[in-house]
Amino acid sequence: MTTTTITTMTTPAWAVGVSTGVHSAGSRDVVYVPDNPLSHVLRVFEQQFRDVRLYLATREEEAFGIAAGLYLGGRRPTVMLQSSGLGNSLNAVTSLLMPYQIPVLMVVSMRGDSGDWNAAQMPMGRAVRGIFESLGVPHTTVESATQACETVRCAGKTAFGTRTSLACLLPRKVTTGS
Amino acid sequence: MNRVEATRVIVQLAGDAPIVASLGHPAYDLFAAGDRPQNFYTWGSMGLASSIGLGLALARPDVRVIVLDGDGSLLMNLGSLATIGLLHPANLVVVVMDNQEYATTGGQPTPTAHGADLEAAARAMGISASATVRTEDELRRAMESTRLIVAKVKESAPTAKPPLDCVFIKQRFMAAIGNPEMATQGESL
Numbered sequence A: 001m002t003t004t005t006i007t008t009m010t011t012p013a014w015a016v017g018v019s020t021g022v023h024s025a026g027s028r029d030v031v032y033v034p035d036n037p038l039s040h041v042l043r044v045f046e047q048q049f050r051d052v053r054l055y056l057a058t059r060e061e062e063a064f065g066i067a068a069g070l071y072l073g074g075r076r077p078t079v080m081l082q083s084s085g086l087g088n089s090l091n092a093v094t095s096l097l098m099p100y101q102i103p104v105l106m107v108v109s110m111r112g113d114s115g116d117w118n119a120a121q122m123p124m125g126r127a128v129r130g131i132f133e134s135l136g137v138p139h140t141t142v143e144s145a146t147q148a149c150e151t152v153r154c155a156g157k158t159a160f161g162t163r164t165s166l167a168c169l170l171p172r173k174v175t176t177g178s
Numbered sequence B: 001m002n003r004v005e006a007t008r009v010i011v012q013l014a015g016d017a018p019i020v021a022s023l024g025h026p027a028y029d030l031f032a033a034g035d036r037p038q039n040f041y042t043w044g045s046m047g048l049a050s051s052i053g054l055g056l057a058l059a060r061p062d063v064r065v066i067v068l069d070g071d072g073s074l075l076m077n078l079g080s081l082a083t084i085g086l087l088h089p090a091n092l093v094v095v096v097m098d099n100q101e102y103a104t105t106g107g108q109p110t111p112t113a114h115g116a117d118l119e120a121a122a123r124a125m126g127i128s129a130s131a132t133v134r135t136e137d138e139l140r141r142a143m144e145s146t147r148l149i150v151a152k153v154k155e156s157a158p159t160a161k162p163p164l165d166c167v168f169i170k171q172r173f174m175a176a177i178g179n180p181e182m183a184t185q186g187e188s189l
Helices: A002-010 A013-024 A038-048 A060-072 A083-097 A119-135 A145-162 B003-014 B025-034 B049-059 B071-075 B079-087 B118-124 B136-145 B166-176
Strands: A029-032 A053-056 A077-082 A105-109 A139-141 A166-170 B019-021 B039-041 B065-070 B092-098 B130-133 B148-152
Touching (some): A013 A038, A013 A105, A013 A145, A013 A166, A029 A038, A029 A060, A038 A053, A038 A105, A060 A077, A060 B049, A060 B079, A060 B166, A077 A083, A083 A105, A083 A119, A105 A145, A119 A166, A139 A145, A145 A166, B003 B019, B003 B025, B003 B065, B003 B092, B003 B136, B019 B025, B019 B049, B025 B039, B025 B092, B039 B166, B049 B092, B065 B071, B071 B118, B079 B118, B118 B130, B118 B148, B130 B136, B136 B148
Parallel strands (some): A029 A053, A029 A077, A077 A105, A105 A166, A139 A166, B019 B039, B019 B065, B092 B148, B130 B148
C-alpha cells in the first residue's frame, strides 16, 4: 500500500500527459519495445488506464507489424519506441504503413539529443527528425510536461483522422530533466 | 505437394477467415488459389506477415486468422515466434510455406535447406501446438488444431499477381472482415 502511494506520487507529469494524450486520441492498444523513460508511461497506463492493452514486441519493426494488424482489426494502435529503434523499423514504416495508409501513433523517446552521455546514441539521435522528414512522416515534439497531453492527443487525432502515421518525439530534457 | 497445391488446401479450409500473406510467391499463390476480399496481400515488409496476423488476431478474437508465411520471411522476424508464444492467441494459425529457398529472389537456399528447424524454433518459443507436414492430408489435419504449421513444399512457378493497389487491398479486406474503413455516410453539421 505504501509502495503504491509512493510510486503514484513519483510518477512524472510528462508521463501522465503522454498516457492521457494517447487515451484521449482513442487509442486503447499500445505496442512497445522497452525504454527507460517510457517505463513511466507504461506504469501510468497500468495504474490509471486499465482499458489500454499493452503488448511487448521483441523489436521495433515487429511492433509496427503488430500495430498494422491491430488497425486492420478495427483498433487505433500506438507504438512506443526509443529513437535508436527507429532504424530497426524503417522497412515496416515505408513498405507497410505508408503505402497501405495504415495510421499508427508513434511515441518516440529520444536518445542522442541534448543531455545524452552515450556516444553510441548520438548519430541516430541527430538523424531522427531528418529521417522522418525525408520519408514524409509528420512529426511533432513534446516541448514540456504541461504540453505533453495536448501534443500527443492532437498527433493521434490527426493520425487516425487522416490515416497517416505520425510521430511524437519526447526529448530527454522533458523525460529525464537533463 | 507444391506450394500452390498447399495454398489451395488452405483457401478451401479457410471459409470466411482472413488470410494474411507474405510478400512475393506466397501472396502470388494465394491470389492464384482464390482471390477473395478476406485476403491481405503484402507487397513489402518482409518478415511481418505473422506480426500483422498476430495484431489482427488480438484485435478480433472472434475471428480465426490465418497467416501464409515463407521460411525466408519468418527467419527475418524470428522474434515473432517468441511474441506469439507469449501471447498465444487461440485464433491464430501461422502456416510457413517452407520451400527451403528464397524463391522470389532467384532460389538462393535458406538455412532450412541446411537443417534449420522452424517447428523446433516455434516449440522452443512456447508454441507447443506446432507441426511439420509434407502432404495435403497432413496439412488438412494440422489445420484443425495446430497453431504453427511448417509445410514442406516444392517450389511452383507462380502464375498470377494480386492487385497492386495497396489501399484497395486494405479497404476491401477491412470491409470484408467487418471493420469498414470507408465512411458510408457524411457527418451532420
